[in-house]
Amino acid sequence: MLLTDNPRIAAHLAALPLPGPTLVACTVAASPGVIHLPRAEEAAIGAVWNSYDANRERRPLQHVRAFTDLRAAPWPQAPTSPLLTLQELFFLAAQHLSLHRTAGSSLAALILDPLVHGLPHPHAALLTGLVKNATWELPQMRTHAVVTDTSRLQTALDELQHESRVAGGLPVGYYRVGARSAEHLIPAPLTGQQHRNTVTDDSVIVAAGGARGITATALRGLTALSRPEIWLLGSTPVADLAHQAEAVGTTGRITYVRQCLAATPGVSVVEAGAQWDRLQHARQALHTLSMLRRQCGGTRVHYLTCDVTEPTTVKAAAEQIYRTSGRVDLLIHAAGIGRARTLRAKTLAAFRKVRSVKVDGYHHLKAAFADPAPAAWCTFSSIAGVLGLPGECDYGPANDTLNAAARYETMRGRDERAIAWTMWGESGLGPSSGFTDLTRRTGRLSLIGDAEGQRLFTTELTAPPGLAHAVPIYLGAPEQHTVAPHYPGLVPAAPAFAFFNTPARLTLCEPASAAWCLDLRPYTYLLGHRRNGRALLPGALAIELAVEAAHRLVPGGTAAEVTRIRFRAPIAAAPRDTRYELHATHTSHHEGRQSVHIEIRSTARPAAPERPRSALHFAADVILGSHRAQPRPSPCPPASSSGRQQRRGAEARLALPFDSIRRPRTDSHGVHALCRLDLTGQDLRHFSRMATCWLVIDAALQTAAFIAPGRLATPRSIGAVRLPGVLTNDHMLAASGTEIICTASPDRRQTQATVTTSDQNTTLVCIEDLELA
Ligand SMILES: NC(=O)c1ccc[n+]([C@@H]2O[C@H](COP(=O)([O-])OP(=O)(O)OC[C@H]3O[C@@H](n4cnc5c(N)ncnc54)[C@H](OP(=O)(O)O)[C@@H]3O)[C@@H](O)[C@H]2O)c1
Known part of the structure; x- marks a missing residue:
C-alpha cells in the first residue's frame, strides 16, 4: 500500500510496474487508478485494502510506504491537512501491520526535502518520528525512512531500497547528493553554573502548560535566581x-x-x-x-485559561499579555498530554489529541506570539521524539516534530531549543500516572529528581550564546543501556572529531573558551610532510584543527570561512621538548555571525629555564554560520594541456597523502594543477571525521607555491579560506572520485587560489590574499 498526500507522486507511483497487488492512495484527489482517501478513520486501512479489487485473490497487506514532498513546504507554517491525514493513515497502517503480524512485512517513509543546511524540514518528523517509534513495537518488521534532497523520484526510491539494508543507528537515513548521513548523539559539556542572565527581574515569561507538572517545578527553580513576571497558560479554568x-x-x-x-x-x-x-x-x-x-x-504571576489547540484563544491570550507586559522574553511551550498505549490499543482520536496539543499548540503559539517574537523559546519535548519508545507512536512523532522545529529555528538564527527530557521521577505525569513506578521496575529510563531537573533547565537556559544546544538530551546509564542493543552505533564509541575530544580546559562563562593539548604523534602519516628535513604540520591542517575546535566549542555551529590566518612559526609534527596547545575563544558576533578565535601556542622547556617560554605559532578566526556565495569558477585551461611544466623545489619532500599535485603548469593566468587524493593505506575512519578537505587546501597551497619557484614559498598569512556551503572532507572527495583542479593566480603581491571540480561547476575552496614567505 503506497500512501501519499501528493498527486504528482501518486501518479508516478501508479504508473510504475509494481509487483503483486499494489494499492496507491492519496489524501488529495489524484489521477485515475489512485484511491482518494481525504480522511482517516478507524479501521480505514483494512477496509480499503479488502475492498480494493475485490475479484483478486485476497492477500494480507504486507508492505506500507508513505511518501511526501516538502520541497516547497513553508516554515514556520503548520503542516497541511492532507499531510496530517497522511500521517494518520500511516499510523493506522502501522497499527494494521502490528495486529496482523504478517511474516516479512515492512513499513517505510520517503520524504523529498531540500535539506537546507543539511537539516530536515520539521514536518518530515511526522513520518520519520512515527517510524522511529513504530520500530520498537514491530521488531519482526523492516522499518525505515529516507529524507532525500533528490528531485528524481526514481533516485529516491533507490535510496529507500538502499536504506532497507542499512543496519545500526536510528532507522532514518538522510541522503544529500546521493551521500547518506545519519543522526548520532554526541556528548556535549554541561556545567552547573549560571553563565548569563537570560532571565532577570525584568523578564517576561510565558509558560504554556506551566501551572503544574515538571514545568511548574522547573519555573520554581528559575525563580530562585530572579523574580520575573510570569504568565501561565493552561486549559483548566x-x-x-x-x-x-x-x-x-x-x-x-x-x-x-x-x-x-x-x-x-x-x-x-x-x-x-x-x-x-x-x-x-x-x-x-x-x-x-x-x-x-x-x-x-x-x-x-498570572494565569490565563487557554487551550493551545484553539487558535483564537491563544491569540486572545497573546493580545492580553502584549497589552499588559509589552513583550515576551522567554516562551515555554510545555503543554502536552500523554496517552502511552501499545500501537494496537491506540485510538485515532487519542492520536490526534496528543499530536494537536504539541504540534498545533506550537504553531498557534508561534503565530500568536509573532510580533514581537519572544527573545527566546524553549519547548519541553521528550526523549521519545529522539529515540522513539514503545507505546508512544503518537507522542513520539509529535515531540520529534518540535525537536526538528527547534533545529530549524536555530538555523534561522532564533534562540530556540527543545529539551528532550527523559523521565522526571518526582513531578509531572510520572508519579501521577504510575510511569515512575513502571520506569523504576523496567529500568529503561533514568528518573530525574526535581532538584536535578531544575539544575538542567536553568543550565540550558543560561548557556552562553552559541553554546546552547538546539535539542539537548540527557542519556543516563539506563538510557544508554536501552539504546545500545536497539540502535547500535547511535552514541559513537569513537570520538566524533578527528583530533579533539575532551578539552584540557573548558570555560563556559563568557567568553567561552577551551584549550586542548595538541599531541599529533599518533598520526604518523604527518611524518611524510617534510620541509628541509623536518616533519612539520601542514598549514592546511592547522586550518582543519581550527575548524574542528570551533565546532567543538560551539556545538551545532558550522564553519563558513576561516579568516585572518597567520602562520607565525612552524609546528613540529613530532616535537621532543615542546608542548603545543590549541586555544579556542568564542568572540561572539562578526557581522551578525559567530566567530571563534584560535591560537596554537607552544611551551618550550629548554634545559634550565627560569620559566617556560610561550610562543604563538598560528592564529585564525573561524566564522560560523551562513556562507557567502562562492564565486563561480572562472574558466581555466585544462591542467594537462597548456603552459610551462613546473618542478617542486628540493627542500620540500612530500609522501602520500600530501604528494597530491600532478601536472603543474604556469601560463599568463597563473598556475594550474590536478589534485589527486590518494588515501590508500590510511586510517579512513580518521579521515572520515575531518571537518574540511584540508588535503585539498594543502594541494592548493602547494600549487600557489609554484608562483615563486626557487623560494621556500610556505604560506605566511591568508586573508580568508572560504569553505563550501555543505562541508566536505578529503575522504568524501576521494571516495566520490571527483577530479579536482587547483588554480593559483598572483594578484599584485598576494595570491588567490581556488579549488574546483574538473567540470568547473563547483568551487570547493577559495583562498584569498595568500602571502608566501
Ligand atoms: N514528566 C516527564 O517526565 C516528561 C518527560 C518528557 C517530556 N515531558 C514533557 O513536559 C511537559 C510537561 O509534562 P508533565 O509531566 O509535567 O505533564 P502534566 O503534569 O500532565 O502537565 C501538562 C501540562 O500541560 C498543560 N496542557 C495540557 N493540554 C493543554 C492544552 N490543550 N492547552 C494548554 N495547556 C495544556 C496542562 O495544563 P491543563 O491540564 O490545565 O491544560 C499541564 O499544565 C509535556 O509537554 C511533556 O510532554 C515530560
Missing part, C-alpha cells in the same frame, strides 16, 4: 474551579467518585473521575500560583 478544588482537598479519587455517585443520580463513574482529575489539576495550578507569587511578588 482554575478561577472557576478554585472553590470546588479547595473543598475537594486531599479526598482520594475513589472516595470522591463514590460521593459523587451518591449525591448526583445519573452521573457516570467516568464523568465523576474526570471531574476529580480537573479539580486536582486546578488544585495543583493554585498551589503553583501561590508558590510563584511568594517568590516573584503577588501581582507578577
